[in-house]
Amino acid sequence: MLSDRQQMILNAIVDNYIHSAEPVGSRTISKREDIGFSSATIRNEMSDLEELGYLEQPHTSAGRVPSTKGYRFYVDNLIQPHLLEEAELGKLKQLFAERILHAEQVVEYTAQILSQLTNYTAIVLGPEIFEHRLKHIQIVPLNASQAVAIVVTHTGRVENKLIDLPEGIGAGEIERLVNLLNGKLTDVPLWQLRQRLYQEISGEMQRHTEQYEEILQFLNNSLTQEEERVYLRGATKILNQPEFRDVDKVKDILELLEQHDQLLNVIGMQGDGLTVRIGQENQLDAIKQCSIITTSYSLGGKPVGMVGILGPTRMEYGKVITVLNHLAEGLSRMLTSQFEK
């Protein structure tokens, strides 16, 4: 629907605006090497593009700024593949060269690198591994009344909780219970656990039901409720953006980012592949001036987490998308090789 020339001009405007943060005028565009038209011609085209909703004018005598629709067209049709520099590629390689790290830790570093490479805020989620299987249960008494219950999954995740011991329970009894649980529940996949717990073990536990209720509940919780872990890095990068030099504009954003439980809503597990949400397209009011780009990473082909970038609508979409793809791919490869062998 847009002529080639219109696309070319739109592309030039978005490009320019992304780097200058200033409304761009017709003369600026006509001076570009790849454009062979006078400013007057550009003006006409710009006028048309504005009428079509791809551009906006802050005020009559200012240049044009891309609208949400304009960015959307740019992202969907005009974006050109971005090549990373040597140094950038190096950092990525280095990250995935690390062995001997929990999946969680790799993900944490990923957030760090992501923010460093893009200069935007990185939000990384996961990994939420659905096929968690129980590997080991341990209860370590600390004193007469307290103990730590520990659960290890086959992915190497460790959860622990302080629990109150029933009065007068002996080390032997605890050991018996632990052995029982380990014997019956090892390698049981998560989704069967609740069922198994009550089915197979309730008999043996008839005597103690009341006492061990809490332990069982923890077991159930720590394996059932996937505690999603969100890593946030570079939240303050937004302060470098000229359009956010006003405290009131950033306050809502930073407050949102500060609430970790809200972050899930921000990068929300939407599509599995690459998703770009631009400005007004975002649900949350606080970030209607921002764009969010996310993609998922996977384990054995199954998406288990997300990496995302939050920046101004005037974002370097091309670069961010490239970096995200690299990272998601690297993460997936790493996770898969770690757990699927």
Added chain:
Amino acid sequence: MLSDRQQMILNAIVDNYIHSAEPVGSRTISKREDIGFSSATIRNEMSDLEELGYLEQPHTSAGRVPSTKGYRFYVDNLIQPHLLEEAELGKLKQLFAERILHAEQVVEYTAQILSQLTNYTAIVLGPEIFEHRLKHIQIVPLNASQAVAIVVTHTGRVENKLIDLPEGIGAGEIERLVNLLNGKLTDVPLWQLRQRLYQEISGEMQRHTEQYEEILQFLNNSLTQEEERVYLRGATKILNQPEFRDVDKVKDILELLEQHDQLLNVIGMQGDGLTVRIGQENQLDAIKQCSIITTSYSLGGKPVGMVGILGPTRMEYGKVITVLNHLAEGLSRMLTSQFEK
């Protein structure tokens, strides 16, 4: 050295400025009920106080603002005991009524409450419990080449790390090693661990030295190197302060707060009791416009961690000090009752 009247006036000025954030003039002070002098008299006194370095004037025709020295005098001599409201006390009580929480978790909630009650940024450190004793070691193999090593201390702290297994090692061998370690090292206090590790066990390990080196190193690390945990809450509260409505002013502060490893320098384990560092007294440039109030909490009389508040120099010192004292006391009581029985 300051006359009673001077102190009274200084007190009134600081009080007023803390609540208004505007330079305070002589008339404002003379109108206060507790002051029975005309504005002219106040002016003379203010002039003297400025000469003595307790007050500053943003410009000739503005009111006065307390200097760092002025705040210092206020904090050291003039501050009046602050009474907390019912609702505030309730929140504190509720926090410490929780049982069945790791020390770490209580500390985390403490940061939350602290920030909520004061409307400033809360930084909480610790608890760094020096008398860590080893309670249990566990190695859970995940597959042929990887395992999770878990260490539980007598305080209920759980550390874990993914480790590579030497090729061809069997479950039996691992179990033997774990039993050996548990047998020899349980209840060994931290500070003896390194020594014992090499002294008592090196013999048994002669055969495997190379293979188990990594495991031992982790053991050593996770118990020796006290990983200090810092909890930060309400970092964005600073954005509510009128003197920080400028992005450039807050940027350095927020960036500092974002680096968790820097936070130690911010609230740094200085004195054990209540410490107030006002404006220029701070080492870090980024927070020379801020004040930091910290106090320590203890376990059995021995300081093990810190609670702190970061806010503008124009801070409600009285209230913050009261809240901090309450929290430190509550934390200490809780920790002590939890571990010293």
Added chain:
DNA sequence: TTTAGCACTCAATAAGCATGAGTGCTAACA
């Protein structure tokens, strides 16, 4: 010693004006 009175200072606000980047439109040109 205190205070009323007054001249003085200076940030903040508003108003007026020039500047210039940018537009839209029209008419001429290829």
Added chain:
DNA sequence: TGTTAGCACTCATGCTTATTGAGTGCTAAA
């Protein structure tokens, strides 16, 4: 018919100037 030169017009920005008012310092009288 598409392109462009030219020109009038708009409007944010920045500068200058005047006005206001909160606040001071100083002096002289109580």
